[in-house]
Amino acid sequence: MIVSVGSIGIDTTRTPFKTAKDVLGGAATYSSLAASFFERTHIVGVIGGDFPKEYMKIFKERFGLSGLKIVKDGKTFRYDSTFDYSLSTRKTNSTDLNVLAGFEPKIPSDLKKAEYVYLGNNDPEQNILALKQFSNPKLSVCDTIDLWINTKKDTVIEMMGKVDVTVLNDEEIRLLTKQSSLIKAARDVLGWGSNSVIIKKGEHGTLLFSKDSVFPAPGFPLEDVVDPTGAGDSFGGGFIGHMARSKKADFNTMKEAVIYGNVMGSFAVEDFSINKFLKIKLEDIEKRYEKYRNIVSF
Amino acid sequence: MIVSVGSIGIDTTRTPFKTAKDVLGGAATYSSLAASFFERTHIVGVIGGDFPKEYMKIFKERFGLSGLKIVKDGKTFRYDSTFDYSLSTRKTNSTDLNVLAGFEPKIPSDLKKAEYVYLGNNDPEQNILALKQFSNPKLSVCDTIDLWINTKKDTVIEMMGKVDVTVLNDEEIRLLTKQSSLIKAARDVLGWGSNSVIIKKGEHGTLLFSKDSVFPAPGFPLEDVVDPTGAGDSFGGGFIGHMARSKKADFNTMKEAVIYGNVMGSFAVEDFSINKFLKIKLEDIEKRYEKYRNIVSF
Numbered sequence: 001m002i003v004s005v006g007s008i009g010i011d012t013t014r015t016p017f018k019t020a021k022d023v024l025g026g027a028a029t030y031s032s033l034a035a036s037f038f039e040r041t042h043i044v045g046v047i048g049g050d051f052p053k054e055y056m057k058i059f060k061e062r063f064g065l066s067g068l069k070i071v072k073d074g075k076t077f078r079y080d081s082t083f084d085y086s087l088s089t090r091k092t093n094s095t096d097l098n099v100l101a102g103f104e105p106k107i108p109s110d111l112k113k114a115e116y117v118y119l120g121n122n123d124p125e126q127n128i129l130a131l132k133q134f135s136n137p138k139l140s141v142c143d144t145i146d147l148w149i150n151t152k153k154d155t156v157i158e159m160m161g162k163v164d165v166t167v168l169n170d171e172e173i174r175l176l177t178k179q180s181s182l183i184k185a186a187r188d189v190l191g192w193g194s195n196s197v198i199i200k201k202g203e204h205g206t207l208l209f210s211k212d213s214v215f216p217a218p219g220f221p222l223e224d225v226v227d228p229t230g231a232g233d234s235f236g237g238g239f240i241g242h243m244a245r246s247k248k249a250d251f252n253t254m255k256e257a258v259i260y261g262n263v264m265g266s267f268a269v270e271d272f273s274i275n276k277f278l279k280i281k282l283e284d285i286e287k288r289y290e291k292y293r294n295i296v297s298f
Numbered sequence: 299m300i301v302s303v304g305s306i307g308i309d310t311t312r313t314p315f316k317t318a319k320d321v322l323g324g325a326a327t328y329s330s331l332a333a334s335f336f337e338r339t340h341i342v343g344v345i346g347g348d349f350p351k352e353y354m355k356i357f358k359e360r361f362g363l364s365g366l367k368i369v370k371d372g373k374t375f376r377y378d379s380t381f382d383y384s385l386s387t388r389k390t391n392s393t394d395l396n397v398l399a400g401f402e403p404k405i406p407s408d409l410k411k412a413e414y415v416y417l418g419n420n421d422p423e424q425n426i427l428a429l430k431q432f433s434n435p436k437l438s439v440c441d442t443i444d445l446w447i448n449t450k451k452d453t454v455i456e457m458m459g460k461v462d463v464t465v466l467n468d469e470e471i472r473l474l475t476k477q478s479s480l481i482k483a484a485r486d487v488l489g490w491g492s493n494s495v496i497i498k499k500g501e502h503g504t505l506l507f508s509k510d511s512v513f514p515a516p517g518f519p520l521e522d523v524v525d526p527t528g529a530g531d532s533f534g535g536g537f538i539g540h541m542a543r544s545k546k547a548d549f550n551t552m553k554e555a556v557i558y559g560n561v562m563g564s565f566a567v568e569d570f571s572i573n574k575f576l577k578i579k580l581e582d583i584e585k586r587y588e589k590y591r592n593i594v595s596f
Binding site for chain 1: 383384385386478479480481482499501502503505511512513514515516517519520521522523550553554556557591593594596
């Protein structure tokens with residue numbers, strides 16, 4: 001059982017090619033969807049009474065919902081952003097936290113025994129409180145963003161010390177550690193207590209570190225990126241999804257999980273919102289994993 | 299036999315940690331040194347009467363010098379630059395072309411039968427004229443820089459159509475093709491007549507493209523970069539070096555050559571100037587190649 005804790009939102013995503021208005025978004029939406037291909041996944045988050053029925057239908061079909069809080073008279077988190085022509089830089093137009101403001105994740109009793117816990121880029125204090133509610137997770141993973149590194153750095157570091165795997169992007173880990181070398185940066189995070197660190201580098205792939213090992217993986221080469229939203233969260237979901245179905249935690253399994261994470265990230269960006277995930281099956285994922293293995297071998 | 303055509307210089311390289319004054323540099327110096335571990339390499343370039351004896355000693359030990367022009371009363375090309383704290387951005391302090399200005403590479407008759415030709419980031423007109431002088435090269439490789447893309451774009455494109463392999467970095471190929479997708483950018487270059495394209499992405503590794511295949515390779519993870527000067531040229535030298543000793547030109551051999559290129563680039567940046575190349579042997583290169591293969595396998 002996987003539990004994914006984090007934001008659920010309604011996005012408006014503008015690119016120079018198309019605008020997708022009021023589409024399903026949020027870190028936990030992407031990570032849970034990506035994970036759900038591999039193992040039963042429960043989403044823990046909050047939405048308002050305005051959450052569209054069609055999106056709730058997707059949630060009901062894909063996730064366990066005992067941890068989903070619905071604030072009937074509240075509004076769902078909304079995020080409006082614009083990508084530049086290269087689709088690599090995003091400008092935030094508006095962020096309406098709405099029911100997400102001050103959300104304190106409560107893990108229902110049926111989920112407390114979850115073995116695989118994914119903590120999205122939430123307030124690190126809330127992530128720490130959420131993690132405490134699980135009785136004995138086999139593998140816990142956390143993500144973070146620059147907002148928390150800038151405002152609650154000590155708590156971010158404390159959170160990283162409490163999880164098995166820290167996932168973050170190259171800019172964030174450099175901001176956090178003030179190291180320009182990613183290897184030194186990863187070593188700092190390992191020193192704070194995380195057993196493994198994964199650095200996400202967008203199109204350049206990922207770096208996985210544990211105490212004595214490193215695994216660099218290139219990105220899956222994609223010709224057309226439609227909407228980069230959710231790539232990192234989908235990576236996280238694919239990673240914990242494969243870890244959960246494998247029931248192993250050795251470095252080799254983590255390497256495979258990193259590739260599955262890259263594969264899920266590559267699917268996520270091929271369409272707006274979570275649309276691509278509605279069109280693929282586990283066999284498409286396995287096919288792309290094998291293709292990836294073939295192209296990187298030498 | 300490998301012939302490498304390009305600049306030979308005396309560099310002053312300033313980093314926040316140390317300044318290396320009047321050290322051996324130049325694209326052809328790096329590419330020839332990297333290639334020379336694999337196969338007999340001849341350097342074609344020009345130096346002045348001021349070229350230090352100690353550097354000439356290295357040249358004599360490592361290269362064939364029939365294509366080295368010495369302008370007794372001229373001064374060697376000089377380049378002075380400063381890296382920022384991250385060692386990723388370089389500011390040019392001064393460029394004195396000296397004898398390099400208007401240099402027209404003349405291939406001596408004993409080198410015209412060379413099977414492996416590496417054309418550095420020279421004026422594309424000069425590269426085209428140099429290539430014409432070879433009777434029947436098995437494999438020709440060219441590099442370029444933003445200066446030529448900005449001032450002689452048509453000639454750059456013409457040059458790329460005449461070689462087997464075009465090597466350039468991600469910023470350069472985006473500048474050249476106006477494509478943000480590196481896959482589309484590579485396809486444009488292939489369309490101009492190059493059989494293969496290699497995109498260098500610094501610490502993020504490389505992408506090798508031929509008509510129907512792509513090979514993404516992550517960078518060799520390095521904890522300490524001392525001086526990034528010459529990494530790309532050393533990549534090129536390692537690439538053509540392995541191609542030359544393999545005597546094959548299939549995609550699998552090119553994949554291996556790309557990894558040897560990455561390995562040579564990783565050695566180059568571990569010390570100032572070409573100093574690291576003076577300390578390693580072919581067995582160190584093979585060892586790092588095997589280490590690379592181990593860490594990227596999954």
